[in-house]
Amino acid sequence: MDYGLNLNRLDIPVNPYEVFKCDVPNMSTSLFFVVNDSFYKKELPKSNLPEGVVFSSLNDFAAEHPEVIEKYYAKLADNATDGTIAFNTTFVQDGVVLYVPKNVVVDKTIQLVNILRSDVNFMMNRRLLIILEDNAQARLLVCDHAMDPVHFLVTQVAEVYVGKNAQLDLYELEETHNNTVRVSNMFVNQEADSRLLLNNMTLHNGTTRNTTRVTLSGKGADTNVCGMAIADKSQHVDNNTFIDHAVPDCTSNELFKYVLDDSAVGAFAGTILVRPDAQRTSSQQTNRNLCVTRNARMYTQPQLEIYADDVRCSHGATVGQLDENALFYMRARGIAEKEARLLLMFAFVNEVIDTVRLDALKDRLHLLVEKRFRGELNKCQGCAICK
DSSP: OOOOOTOOEEEEEEESHHOOOOOOTTTOOOEEEEETTTTTTTOOOOOOTTTTTTEHHHHHHHOOOOOHHHHHSSSSTTTTTHHHHHHHHHHHOEEEEEEEEOOOOOSSSEEEEEOOOSSSEEEEEEEEEEEOOOEEEEEEEEEEEEEEEOOOEEEEEEEEEOOOTTTTEEEEEEOTTTTEEEEEEEEEETTTTTTEEEEEEEEOOSSSEEEEEEEEOOOOOOEEEEEEEEEEOEEEEEEEEEEESSSSSSSEEEEEEEEOOOEEEEEEEEEEEOOOTTEEEEEEEEEEEOOSTEEEEEEEEEEEEEEEEEEEEEEEEEEEEEOHHHHHHHHHTTTOOHHHHHHHHHHHHHHHHHHOOOHHHHHHHHHHHHHHHHHHOOOSSSSSSGG
16 A cells, blocks of 8 residues: 655644644643644644743754753664664654653643544654653643544654653553554653553554553662553554563553454553562553454463562453353343443443543543443544544
């Protein structure tokens, strides 16, 4: 299949601030846009970010702070390890940077909306660089939307640095369509006593492959990596994770859940590495999967590699269908079979939704997931472009 590529950096064909309005109740964010692979800066609103905090185009940031780019950019993502990373590095023309200096707390959630917009099949390559220095705190919500029914190919490489005693909550929400192929690679480095929450939620897609690598390089670091995928028709969702306990006294918790309907295919491969010096490690990995039909397929491979002797580690995976005893119990109490199935599916994924620390986003996800299971949701329906 042929894809177009915006090599000449043509003008963005839409003003996102005119066509997009996130109406999630009670959620106020500092809102920014990337249309295809271009950071939209013609009409940037007053974001009210604290002094010293930067959320901008990668090219603009590099021009003003070359020393920061030299220190952090392309240091975690190695072109030699993965062809898609090398491909992205070759063709990427810009990106997005979040920089939070030492001791700065960003109280307001930052929201980045990636809009796919084209009249022809289109390829875009995105780069995301997140830097939280020591004692910094921030929350970032990244939403992916597709406005047109053409074929899209998206590659994304994200590099995340969480400094000493810093805290980052990073939410990724994909709501594209069946003609979208998305390949994402994320690399995270955590320093001592840092805290990280990663939550990746796939509600609508075509083919998605997310690879996440977290390195706990400072004592006392804590990471929570969560994910939820809801797929039907012939959709495919693949999550690969690697958590590297490189030093002692760190904690990691991992939870991924899939609900697969029709002929959807899911895959999960998660590895936790505990190095010889990483004593007193505490790590838990859980992958639970629900195949609603006999044609749905799930492939799961949880792994533990432990080279230290003073650790508390566990991992496990399950693949199954709805509990017939629970269905019988609910039907015996007057609940219709279809409604009983929906309630069980919703309860199954609710554990992942509850890891979200933004109450407004959590409430919206409850609604979106319910509509998704009922077949009433094709897009987010929480913004103007989806109505």
